[in-house]
Amino acid sequence: MQLDDIKAALGRPAYEDETLLLYHGDALELMDLLPAECVDQIVTSPPYNIGKAYESHMTTEKYRDWMADWIAKSYRLAKPAGSLWLNLGYVRPARPANSSCESDCVIRSSRIRLPSAIRPLFDMSEAHQV
Numbered sequence: 001m002q003l004d005d006i007k008a009a010l011g012r013p014a015y016e017d018e019t020l021l022l023y024h025g026d027a028l029e030l031m032d033l034l035p036a037e038c039v040d041q042i043v044t045s046p047p048y049n050i051g052k053a054y055e056s057h058m059t060t061e062k063y064r065d066w067m068a069d070w071i072a073k074s075y076r077l078a079k080p081a082g083s084l085w086l087n088l089g090y091v092r093p094a095r096p097a098n099s100s101c102e103s104d105c106v107i108r109s110s111r112i113r114l115p116s117a118i119r120p121l122f123d124m125s126e127a128h129q130v
Helices: 003-010 027-033 060-077 102-110
Strands: 015-017 020-022 039-044 078-086
Touching: 003 020, 003 027, 027 060, 039 060, 060 078
Parallel strands: 039 078
Antiparallel strands: 015 020
């Protein structure tokens, strides 16, 4: 997908140069406007929902639903050989838990099927557990 194709799908960007388009808006809404399998790589650092000062707290259920939504949209946009790089924050759990991290709970509870190449990104040994 070329930059002109993206502009045709998303409209006028907030900023652009010859190699870059930046849009100001809700990423979930913008993702819906793009065609399937058009992205080579997705790099994201979503809110962690672990009490950072800049976050709005969500219930675990709402956070899982939100995570499942953007992960499904990312999966739809990724080319078959595309990749997803996900940065997740963590804190040491206060007590042992069944799951290694919140994102693992999200993936398993949402029943989203991710390619096996993506699954190891969610296997963190020391992560926040809600």
